[in-house]
Amino acid sequence: xxxxxxxxxxxxxxxxxxxxxxxxxxxxxxxxxxxxxxxxxxxxxxxxxxxxxxxxxxxxxxxxxxxxxxxxxxxxxxxxxxxxxxxxxxxxxxxxxxxxxxxxxxxxxxxxxxxxxxxxxxxxxxxxxxxxxxxxxxxxxxxxxxxxxxxxxxxxxxxxxxxxxxxxxxxxxxxxxxxxxxxxxxxxxxxxxxxxxxxxxxxxxxxxxxxxxxxxxxxxxxxxxxxxxxxxx
Ligand SMILES: [Fe+2]
Numbered sequence: 001x002x003x004x005x006x007x008x009x010x011x012x013x014x015x016x017x018x019x020x021x022x023x024x025x026x027x028x029x030x031x032x033x034x035x036x037x038x039x040x041x042x043x044x045x046x047x048x049x050x051x052x053x054x055x056x057x058x059x060x061x062x063x064x065x066x067x068x069x070x071x072x073x074x075x076x077x078x079x080x081x082x083x084x085x086x087x088x089x090x091x092x093x094x095x096x097x098x099x100x101x102x103x104x105x106x107x108x109x110x111x112x113x114x115x116x117x118x119x120x121x122x123x124x125x126x127x128x129x130x131x132x133x134x135x136x137x138x139x140x141x142x143x144x145x146x147x148x149x150x151x152x153x154x155x156x157x158x159x160x161x162x163x164x165x166x167x168x169x170x171x172x173x174x175x176x177x178x179x180x181x182x183x184x185x186x187x188x189x190x191x192x193x194x195x196x197x198x199x200x201x202x203x204x205x206x207x208x209x210x211x212x213x214x215x216x217x218x219x220x221x222x223x224x225x226x227x228x229x230x231x232x233x
Pocket of ligand 1: 057058059060061112129137
């Protein structure tokens, strides 16, 4: 399997490129609008064909590139059920998505948002903002729910094999990857914490509103299309 991890420094977002060596079909997970040219150049340099774009959820902190990538490559846009209505395929827990010979299993991991899904393949899982390195996504907007996220973390993600590599949607401290075992032991929000303790931690974060939320959420429901300009550009 071809695998690359890409980073958008403005939003600290990770984008992942996974390609099937046999068919050269590829998927970008959580691409960022401003990085379309960079990502497509890499796809082309690796002699891949972009056939899919997966979003882990409707993001509030950056605009997805899914719609622009679909226009430029005819890729199929995949997102969690109840999220972006523009997605070609809305997936649910237990669904499988095939990219060439790569088979991704969909895990519903709501709580950060109600449409959050993780994509599991082989020895790795792409968790979006459900599980971050030593953290997790906030639960105070977009139908976030700390009670639900506790289940997504402890019952869904922590039931994966301990050595599963966890590739998150963001990191703000320069870390790139973790594992299920590491997070079970060292994630300060959930390791050794009861449901009530977790909910209390999440209720008391008092985070500032994401800078781009008012633009990003409506745009991302439309696969990244910002409100059309008068020129229709
Ligand atoms: Fe998010």
